[in-house]
Amino acid sequence: MTLLSVEDLSIAFEAEATRGVAFELRRGRVLALVGESGSGKSVSAMSILGLLPGTARVSGSITFEGEQLVGADPERLRELRGGRIGTVFQEPMTAFNPVFTVGNQIAEALRTHDKPASRQRVHDLLGLVGLDDPRRVARSYPHQLSGGQLQRAMIAMAISCDPVLLIADEPTTALDVTAQAGILALLRDLRERLGMAILLITHDMGVVAGLADDVVVLEKGVVVERAPAGRLFAAPEDGYTRALLDAVPRLGSATREAIEPSGDTLVLTDVVVEYSGRFRAVDGVSLTVGAGEILGLVGESGSGKSTIGRAVAGLVPVTAGTALVGGADIGRAARHPWRRAAQLRRIRSGIGIVFQDPASSLNPRVTVADSIAEPLVLHRDLDAAARGRRVAELLDAVRLPTALRDRYPYEMSGGQRQRVAIARALALNPPLLIADEPTSALDVSVQARVLELLRSLQDEFGFACLFISHDLAVVERLAHRVAVMHRGTIVEQGPAPDVLRAPEHPYTRRLLASVLVPDPAHRG
Amino acid sequence: MRTLRFAGFRLLGMASTLLVISFLTYAVFYVLPADPARLSCGRPCTPERLAEASAFMGYDKPWLQQYLDFLGGIFTGRHFGAGQAAVDCAAPCFGYSFRLNEPVTQLIGERAPVTFSIAVGAAVLWLLLGVSSGVAAAVKRGTLLDRSAMVFSTIGVSSPAYLVGLLGILLFGFTLDMVPVGGYVPLTESPVDWLWHLVLPWCVLALINAALYARLTRGQMIEVLGEDYIRTARAKGLRERRVIGRHGLRNVLIPVVTVFGLDLGLLLGGAIITERVFSMQGLGALLIEAVGTVDLPVIVGMTLFAAFLVIVANFAVDLVYGVLDPRVSR
């Protein structure tokens, strides 16, 4: 029985966002709308709720339980929202109003739809979504809870009025793998128990495989393929779908064998990093990265992996222990940034660094060429022509056309920007590259290409690399060796195949178990 | 424990700020070319009488000594002269005005109700006016209402307070004879007259400042309306009025309160122009008068009081901030 039927849906703002989108969702089923950013999947979902900005022009038809929603009375749409249709969003941290308690916001949803909003009911709902201590959660403000807890609370709010349809817009994207696995399990369970239909919006094929019955693939606002999940993963028909699936990093597909490094580029010994004298972000970490070797540093958010990256770059002082880069102690130099400025500078000239966010990795007021040339200006005494030649070389190395050199960051895509950032990091041919989640903000297809680029660059230049990531599959593609971090310490390290195939530490095992496999047959 | 330490540091900071300000004020006004003793010299003012008056008031001592005496007086109180006619200034003594024959603390107590009446009333009015029109403009963004609200606020921001005030007196006081043309009646004496005398200054101050707050509120509200939690609130089916009035407004109020705290300090500390325009003898008028007559104790005491208010206002803002925004509560 059809619950939701979308036909010939076209949405336009200043430019066209979707054209002729159509799909059907039946009671109790899970339909996934899949696509990369800009594919129009979120816009389509928002149009169902009537939550598009006033500038949007919508045409076509959306029928929910036989009722036409396009052009419907706003008051009627309001009643449906949170009533018959629940919604879960991507960022639980920002989706809750920071100034009210979680319980308060859930009760508000109940009251709005004239449901009894007793404290008990709120606690029951929070219990239903698997939160251990519903009373405490209800009393808490959003900033006092973790992302996973908040997402569960958000789901509790979405299902508070017994909706028949749940729209889940990237419900796990902002979460750690273990939390993500839990949320997916919860959604599956709720579907079973409450018989809801779920409209799942995601870019992650792993999530699709873990939850969806049917899949609709969107590319640039147009539906390119529509199929049951099993068939789609087994035999994708459309080229785009195939490319999308191929780009997804799969654990166990391509590990790299360990190499014999000629010496150690980075040596951390019992490194401790404390923030403001209290909080220990890193608690006695020892590791080495050999010359020409890529060490994958894996861990969930808050495990301290990024802090290690920053400590190695001298951006945060090391509280105790030593951090030697090419034999020089950057940890000590960073403790006295003024007294040891020259030393710090010298060590830093041997380190390249790439960060996560391509949107802010480049100075918006500076051209591509000037951004790449910055390290040259700082550390090499080159004339303008020589710098220009080097910039051209680097652009070439990261597979960017030299024509881009005079562009500004806002004139480029995220992937292009990240390539520029890599070029800048490599400008001085540094012996050590620190890559801190370099691809996690990119679409899968872009991510695959950037990873490929990094790998070939490493082959070509032979730098040592500290590769920090939360994504085990990504790490597996690049790293020779892997270190797993948990709560500020390294719980396990060793050659990549050993750690990722035959983990010894229970935490590593749990981590691996949580990784989603983009195959519906592997549902946990 | 941490809270205590924080509060301790905060209080220490406040005290040292006040100390620095009092010292600077003393230093600046001490170099004024006028002799404060001459005020109390009488006529004819012979050099002997002048010296006598100067010694009585303590102006004959080195100025650093005078400053230290002043500081001491805050904690222990002071006496000037001897015998039955000796002038007492009980602790906390922020100086004694020989021109007005009253301790500065008492003077401030007497004048403060005027200034507070102006400030509090105007502030309430301008907050109501500013925030509500700012919210309305943000919600109806791009409409005629929004644009006319913003045109009015630009005009308001561009108008000097004294000009508006004086024109207000002219129009409503003289021409239409609707309100009194300045002056102040204590609330305790006649609440109706009190209100009647304050209506015009309130409106003038409120109109001008509301313009600023309307712009601020509008900008903040537009920003807040773009936040995820607003979308969440809508997605759970809340009525638009509740989305704006509860989820939006609460978050908009946080920056508004910050700005407001500072403005209130400014207003309390020196509503000089307002009081002058409306012939009200509040703290601002007291201060101007004191500067004109080199009434040094009043100047120093008042400046310190103003600084104190500003610092307290800052502190209060921090507290309110903590209440409004659970993320910063320590």
Next chain:
Amino acid sequence: MIRRTAAVALTALLTLAACGANSADDKKESEGSAKGGKLTILTAQTDINFDPAKSQNLAITTLGLVLRRLTTWDVQPGKPAQVVPDLATDTGTSSDGGKTWTYTLKDGLSYADGSPITSKDIKYGVERSFAPELSGGLGYHKGLLAGGDKYKGPYTGGELSSIETPDDKTIVFHLDAAYGDWPWIVSMPAFTPVPKAKDDPKTYTQKPVASGPYEIETYQQGSAVTLKRNPKWDAKTDTVRTAGPDQIVFQLGQDTTVAAQRLIADAGDDRNAFGAGFVPPAQLVQVQSNPSAKQRLVTSDAGALAYLALNTQRGPLKDVKVRQAVEYAVDKKAFQVASGGATGGDIATTLITPGIAGRQDYDLYPAGPSGDVAKAKQLLAEAGRTSLDLTLLSENDSDSLAKAQAIQQGLQRAGIKVTIKPAEESTVTDTITGDKGDYDLTVSSWQPDFPSANGNIQPLFQSSEIGGGGYNISRYSQPEVDKLIEQALAETDATKAQALWAQADKRILTDAPVVPLIYTKNSFLHGSGVQNFFVAAFPAYPNYLKVSLKQ
């Protein structure tokens, strides 16, 4: 302050009785003195100091309503001001060649609390004015009473032996030297009775023990003072106070412009109000086009001298030729306009003001009202100056600045550049009466402290009055003139003295230390319900004691 606010007469020599501005209307009104009503007085002052030891108040204004003295002034329209007995039965009998003065109190005098007024209270009142803690009042008696220079007041110094009170009705003053004007001295606030038992120096400024027809009902710092009737005051013992209104309210801190506008509008309570301050020029103009207000405007006769003082001890101004050039260059007409035009005053050429006995009219620098620029330039050239750059110290209010600018632009015409330095009133006073003399020019006005030529000349031009609080603000020092002044002071024959003062007047102006600008007139406004409001020739302030309300 002598210069701007209140002025006090200290001599029995009286001005002529001409009083054109107080026309027939006022006289008709003065026939009846109705009782009752609430009178409002609008004043720019923000506090009223009722402590007689600290007050510089005129006998006919605020303090006179509440406090009585040994003698007081009788000021009535069309008549010269006289010193008349107040608490005393007469204006004093002298003996010992004018060194001893004896007064007897009237019968049936009592304070508001019913206790009798005694001569000991007056002695105590005078004594406490010597206390440094209570300084700030009019202290002329301090230099005249024997032993006054050493006495420190009753709180620390015991009694002053030169004042005797043989009984409760009699008081005797012993002076260091003979002083014929003593009856005027005892009309000053310090000669108010203060009962020792009620003397709390800390609160007496707001809670004096009333002896006059009114006592203080409420005192609201900075906003209002309300007077109510003193039931114990007996009209039979008082010849000068009519005590018309039942209640008198002083509204403090009133902007003079706003106050004048209110009085022009004449609405509500303002009908029963008058302004204590002069009407500003703009409102004088406004009054001209308002027949009702025009009727309620009262203008005094030409009185106080407004003049430009040239600091004779500074740079180019040491040269008499330069000073004379300034005499010609000044645009007196512009100054007159800036002072309110014809209602602001008459063009002045002499130091002794009209109405003072013995005044001789003359013009040493005949340049016409707008000055003689050519002559000024010629004199400057003779002095070897092509240009001059001077500072003018001015008070920082729009009226003073307007006047300063009138001077500025006048001198500009002769190539004399003037920079105006505005400062607060007290700063100006301190600078011009201080010892340093850091200014070139300043505009001042002088109401004679004595309505005698003496009052016009001695305080302003004797070399002993330079600095140290003295008002010789042109810092003029000329032995010949000093000698003339001493001679005139010592002269007991009035006619001879007047001739000497007139001689000094001319002699001084040949040295051009000051430029006489105008003889100012003061204008006041009152509401339509106010009657018996008049401004006599001297002092040029309204007589509060006689004002009543139409009933």
Next chain:
Amino acid sequence: MVVDIPLAPARHPLRRLLADRWAVAGGATILVLLLVAVAAPLLSSVEGHDPYTYDLSALDDSGKPLGRGGGISGDHWFGVEPMTGRDLFAIVVHGARTSLLVGVGATLIAVAIGVLVGVTAGYFGGWFDRVLSRITDVLLGFPWLVFVIALGAIAPARFPKQLLLVLVIGLFGWPGIARVVRGQTMALKQRTFVVASAALGAGTGHQLRRHYLPNLMSTIIVYATMTIPGMIGSEAALSFLGVGVPPPTPAWGRTIGEAIAWVQTDPMFLVFPGAALFLVTLAFNLFGDGLRDALDPRTAKR
């Protein structure tokens, strides 16, 4: 909203500014006023008067301007000043010089100090930031009017009052911009490209020059534009209170202060300088608004 709305093509800020009618009107008015200020002597000489010379023939005996509208005539375009007969057009036109000079001058000082304090506080952080922020907070609410009045009284007569005003208004005017700049600097400090630059070994000078200042520039320009009207207003308020530019140098605030008393007999005396002051403030506010909208990267993104 996280809705993936396609990026609108980025337009150049200048084009966006030119598309804003009100901003263009404000900018044009500012230009005209600047021209008027620069050409003040020329303009008033075309009319035939300077702002200093008395013209008693234009007044009646009481000092009131002869003729209608405060003496408006072919000879005196805006009429004359009561009590002096000085030409009001010349006064208003020359007053623009005073207002703009003090307004712009004080803004330059305030912006210079504010940027210095804001950038260093935000950049260095720690106790340095805490001390500077506290000073900023206190000064932001400080009754500086009192200090200005007192300083006017103690400054030597020869010290140019205009310069004193510029200095004093500027010295008390910086806390606002310091706050904004500090906030922006702290935000920039978190931006990856700044962190990356530090990780590359860039020194303080390089970072400030290369990364901070260029990205703060639009904020600074917008804020400066929005500050000028406030500064002009401060000068006028001080002149109104009688502690601003000394006479006879024309200043709108002082003329307004004087005109208040005349408003019932000679309203035009108030209208001209009042309108001029209002107009210049309004123009700067409109222009500043437009500039902010045009330069704000957030509105640029939307």
